[in-house]
Amino acid sequence: MKSISRRAFNLGFTGAALGLPLASAFAASDGFDTGQAEWQQKFDGDARLRVPRSETPLLSQQTMSGTEQAIAQYQQLASRGGWQTVPSNATLKIGSRGPAVVALRQRLIITGDLDRQAGDSPVFDSYVEAGVRRFQARHGIGQTGVVAKQTFTEMNVPIQTRIRQLEINLVRLRAFSGNLGSRFVTLNIPAAAVETVENGQIATHHQAGVGKIDRQSPVMQARALSVNFNPFWTVPASIIRKDLIPKMQQDPNYLTENKIRIFTRQGQELQPAQVNWNSNEATNYMFRQDPGGEINSLGFVRIDIxxxxxxxxxxxxxxxxxxxxxxxxxxGCVRVQNVRDYVAWLLKDNPGWDRDKIDEAIRSGQRIDVRLTPAVNVYWVYVTAWANENLVQFRDDIYRRDGFGGGAVAQSAPINNANAADEDLLPPIR
Known part of the structure; x- marks a missing residue:
């Protein structure tokens, strides 16, 4: 067997990204010999490789170009028949065998998630598992290596749907082709992910929690103005109606346990027992949660946008x-993973606000507001398909804005735009 470099191995597995690797993957389906190198000797180790994290910003010329190329390549694949469905009547994992595994191998090969030299064995081995993990990474699915309901659903989305999804999102990406600033933040809502960008390169990555289907995070262009350490949280009127009143009906101690105080419009504090929780009386009052990252719904830090x-x-x-x-x-608001790293990046140009100073401010427990100098551009976008130097990515059309069904979204909640006052969720009843 001929050898293959680690870089060539990676390219073969991420073939759905750019021209040469994807063309090689397509050739596997029609008998063309592209001269692609074959597997290397350390195959068991390589089979456990993960998809590398992209350092190319979502909002960039490179991503637009990659998406354009992906459209052309998927169209080429469609002209050759696209891909066949993978039988989904049983979970597939290491040790599985049969015709469904053969179909799975072909599905992974055709989009470059598995090198064609893996062959058409009916056995689900470590090579197939690596291909499944890479497919899952491209679709925002946990990389278990097991093909169950969600992975089957994504694999069996028709190629024409994927092409249309790429085309729709190319238009969205082009809308951000202007000067976005030398430093900016991008939240991609369908991916529930945040990236900070500086001088055309991603500085930090963060997982995020975004709006529910019926309380959506808005698409917007804005500016981050300040960082609030140890903030109070004022409960919005919509959450008082939808969440707080029902919680108090379930547990009369809820407000006390979660350090949420009640105030009249005149600033007088009330006790929970003074409110009729079997009516909407509570909507006439202000509810404010005390600072404290272990219990406050905003944690230790709020970024004012x-x-x-x-x-x-x-x-x-x-x-x-x-x-x-x-x-x-x-x-509707966005919860940010590793928020201290995010805040350190935001405050990079604020003299004296290094990581030690940030940790000190949080430990103090005191409300401290720091104005960003300068303010930082923030883009909340809705992109469900894109391609960069590593691979083509797809995410569920969670808010159903692509104009068609598809993907693994099986939610049945009604769709409403986020109310302007919807900010975050109350703590759970403990």
């Missing part, structure tokens, strides 16, 4: 969400 929607970015005490595939959990 000038916008008409009343939304912002912030820390959260519920950090477990960042390990989930499904992170559409808020009422």
């Amino acid at each position: 000038a916008n008409p929607h009343g939304v912002y970015m912030h820390d959260t005490p519920a950090k477990g969400i960042f390990g989930d595939d499904y992170r559409f959990v808020s009422s």
Whole structure:
């Protein structure tokens, strides 16, 4: 067997990104000999490689060009028949065998997630598992290497749907082809991910928690103005109606346990027992949660963003969400993973605000507001398909804005734009 370099191995596995690797993957389906190198001797080790994280910003000329190339390549593949569906009547994993595994191999090969030299064995081996992980990474699915419902659904989306998805999102990417600033933040809502960009390169990556289907995070262009350490959280009227009143009906101690105080319009503090929770009386009052990152819904930090929607970015005490595939959990605001790294990047040009100073401000427990000098451009975008130097990426059309069904979204909640006052969710009842 001929040898293959590690870089060539990576390119073969990320063939759905740019011309040469993807063309090689396509050739596997029609018998063309592209001269692509074959597998290297250390195959067991290589089979465990992960898809490298892109350092190319989502909003960039490179991503637009990559997406254009991906469209052309997917169209070429479609002209040759596209891909066949993978039978989904049983979960496929290491040790599985049969015709469904053969179909799975061909599905992975045709989009470059598995090198064609892997062959058409009916056995699900470590090579197939590596290909599945790479496919899952390209579609925002947890990289388990197991083909279950969500992975089957994504694999069996028709190629014409994928082409249309790329075309729709190319238009969205082109809308941001102007000067975005030397330093800016991008939130991609369908990916539930944040990236900071400086001088054309990604500086930091962050998982995010974004708006629920019925409380959507808005698409917008705005500016981050200040960082608020140890903030209070004022509960929006919409959340009082939708969430707080029902929680108090379930647990009369909820407000006390979560350090949420009640104030009249005149500033007088009320006790929970003074409010009729079987009515809408509570909507006449202000509810404010005390600072404290372990319990406050905003965590230790809030980033103030000038916008008409009343939304912002912030820390959260519920950090477990960042390990989930499904992170559409808020009422419109955005929860940011590793928020201290994010804040350190935002405050980079503020003299004296290094990481030690940030940690000190958080430890103090005191409300401290720091104005960003200068303000930083922030772009909240809705991009469900794109391509860069590594691979073609697809995400669920979670808010159903692409204009057609498809993907693994199986949500049935009604679609409403986020209310301007919807900011974040109340803590759970403990």
